[in-house]
Amino acid sequence: DIQMTQSPSSLSASVGDRVTITCRTSQSISSYLNWYQQKPGKAPKLLIYAASSLQSGVPSRFSGSGSGTDFTLTISRLQPEDFATYYCQQSYSAPQTFGQGTKVEIK
């Protein structure tokens, strides 16, 4: 299985901050990397697919980049509704696997 390592595991930030979350994979996955947002008690929501494509309806302050083994999710200006846990997921090979999550908390 491909191992996914997100960093940091958690972070504290203020509204308006620029936030960057990193996902590293145990082997190259080209651009087959997706990002999800999960709020407490809710199902995950797709934000970014294929490393850098913004899902329809997702605000443009979210962006993704990277290829190979290193990927980044950036929130350009953090909004109150962005406090949540973020997961990366690879679809390069089965079984598809997820990162352990990054919790974004209010500073």
Place this chain on the structure above:
Amino acid sequence: QVQLQQWGAGLLRPSETLSLTCGVYDESFSGYLWTWIRQPPGKGLEWIGEINHFGYTNYNPSLKSRVTISVDTSKNYFSLRLNSVTAADTAVYYCARQQVLRLLGRWFDPWGQGTLVTVSS
């Protein structure tokens, strides 16, 4: 806009069989994979398996011996069965539609609302 609505028993005893169903509304089954994913309390996400409209399945090797995913295209739902459950199977179980696009990969969107399944004696 496609919606996924799931249902099933939420409390099981060890050795029983978990059974969940996911209804798919306002969407055709063909052209997608239909997936089950679980999340133990306070932990990360684990892909369980998937099925297409022909009934072709693919399972996580870690669960393959105990999992069955089936589909009823006439009723627009797909189901999950997990045999011989233990406390380690306690989790929120989600169904999700999986989009597959050549050269871009695959992703899960949308998701069902989730069902907490607790295994306890």
